[in-house]
Amino acid sequence: xxxxxxxxxxxxxxxxxxxxxxxxxxxxxxxxxxxxxxxxxxxxxxxxxxxxxxxxxxxxxxxxxxxxxxxxxxxxxxxxxxxxxxxxxxxxxxxxxxxxxxxxxxxxxxxxxxxxxxxxxxxxxxxxxxxxxxxxxxxxxxxxxxxxxxxxxxxxxxxxxxxxxxxxxxxxxxxxxxxxxxxxxxxxxxxxxxxxxxxxxxxxxxxxxxxxxxxxxxxxxxxxxxxxxxxxxxxxxxxxxxxxxxxxxxxxxxxxxxxxxxxxxxxxxxxxxxxxxxxxxxxx
Numbered sequence: 001x002x003x004x005x006x007x008x009x010x011x012x013x014x015x016x017x018x019x020x021x022x023x024x025x026x027x028x029x030x031x032x033x034x035x036x037x038x039x040x041x042x043x044x045x046x047x048x049x050x051x052x053x054x055x056x057x058x059x060x061x062x063x064x065x066x067x068x069x070x071x072x073x074x075x076x077x078x079x080x081x082x083x084x085x086x087x088x089x090x091x092x093x094x095x096x097x098x099x100x101x102x103x104x105x106x107x108x109x110x111x112x113x114x115x116x117x118x119x120x121x122x123x124x125x126x127x128x129x130x131x132x133x134x135x136x137x138x139x140x141x142x143x144x145x146x147x148x149x150x151x152x153x154x155x156x157x158x159x160x161x162x163x164x165x166x167x168x169x170x171x172x173x174x175x176x177x178x179x180x181x182x183x184x185x186x187x188x189x190x191x192x193x194x195x196x197x198x199x200x201x202x203x204x205x206x207x208x209x210x211x212x213x214x215x216x217x218x219x220x221x222x223x224x225x226x227x228x229x230x231x232x233x234x235x236x237x238x239x240x241x242x243x244x245x246x247x248x249x250x251x252x253x254x255x256x257x258x259x260x261x262x263x264x265x266x267x268x269x270x271x272x273x274x275x276x277x278x279x280x281x282x283x284x
Contacts, residue, residue, distance in 0.1 A: 001275070002036055002044075002150065003190035004065040004108075005057070013065040017049055018190055021059050024051040033069045033131075033191065034242030037149040041133030041241070043193035066106035067152060067190045073243040074101045075233060076127070076156055076179070080223050080248025087256045096224050096232045099175040101185060109153075109188030109277045114284035115261060116181050119159035123255035126207035126215050126269035126277075127154045128200065129246035130226055131191050136239035144230035147239065150191035151200060151274045154246040155207075155267060157184045160255035183284065186267075187244070189275045197273040200226055205250060208268040209259070217250025219271075 004013040005023050014027035015036060026049065030036035040048070068074065078097035079085040085092045107113065115122050133149025156179065163178035164171050197203055200219060207215035224232070226247055233239065254260060261267075265281040 001190035001192050002033060002067060003188070004033065004067050005062045006065065007057070007062055009063060017046070017051060018059055019046045019051070023057045023059050023062055025055040025057070026051070032242065033067060034072065034240065037131055037133045037191070038241035041149050043149060043195040045193065045195065063108065064110060064189055065108040066103065066187045068103055068106060068187060068244055069242050070103050072103060073240065074103060074106070074246070075244065076101060076246040077224070077229060077248040081217065081221050081250045082223060083251035084249055084253065087251055087253070092223055096229055098233060099179060101180050104182055105180050105185045106187050107183050107185065107279070109186060109275070110279065111186065112280045112282040113157055113186060113261065113267065114183040114282060115263065116184070116284050119162055119181070120260065121159060121161035121255060122184070122261040123158045123160050123253050124207055124209065124214070124261065124267055125156040125158060125249035125253055126205055127156055127246045127249050128203060128205060128219050128271050128274065129154045129187070129244050130200065132239045132241055132243045132245070135241065136230060136234040139230055139234040141225070141227040141231040144227035147230060148194050148226070149241070150193055151197060151271070152187060152191050152244070153269055153271045153275050153277050155186045155269050155277055155279065156246060156249060157261070158255070160260070186269070186277045186279045188277060192274045203274065204272045206270050207252065209254065210266055214254060215250055215252035217252070219247070221250060222247060
């Protein structure tokens with residue numbers, strides 16, 4: 001699994017390969033996540049990267065940061081599961097609804113989710129995400145699988161009380177205020193090779209809040225498949241190696257049941273064959 005790590009919070013993040021309980025420092029060969037996935041666009045195995053002679057750390061002794069380069073593009077999809085759209089009181093979209101987050105919104109797989117003072121209704125959204133390995137511009141859905149190098153897990157934490165604003169007589173989404181808040185969005189634990197899941201549309205996704213199962217879905221239930229999303233998105237922007245596309249959340253978020261995050265909560269998001277996020281919640 002491709003990760004970014006450091007020995008402590010004050011040290012800069014470096015690229016590494018997590019194999020078992022060890023993190024091998026590959027930063028001299030691959031200084032960025034994008035350089036590694038560009039060199040391994042079809043995925044990788046632990047044996048396919050020579051780690052002999054590299055500095056090695058115990059995974060338990062290092063901090064795992066967001067496995068995304070600073071400044072990479074992070075795209076996400078709204079209402080991409082029918083039942084989630086219904087619980088939100090929305091129609092299922094006729095075309096994909098895409099928004100973006102800055103990398104300043106991201107935190108690592110064991111970092112704390114920060115609740116900002118401007119929102120009192122922060123909500124979780126467990127999601128499967130993919131990482132681009134080959135540049136994608138005007139890619140067809142048939143060719144889209146060639147452009148995925150790996151998979152990861154995202155918790156698209158959302159400020160429900162800042163999600164909607166009035167523009168004249170029309171209600172619109174304030175994507176920045178609701179989705180892009182600093183240090184709010186866990187991602188990781190790393191980038192699993194695309195070979196870890198033969199079919200990313202047949203994966204179980206669960207979210208637990210304080211040990212209680214809140215979301216239990218299958219990626220087969222997406223409204224728009226990953227390949228359709230890449231076709232749609234790459235017709236509009238060029239996707240680059242190291243960019244992230246998070247594919248939406250299934251039914252079971254808390255906000256529409258008036259369950260909001262509070263300091264001391266614990267969230268666990270898991271996508272089978274891909275990884276686990278395990279994050280505490282703190283006031284920022």
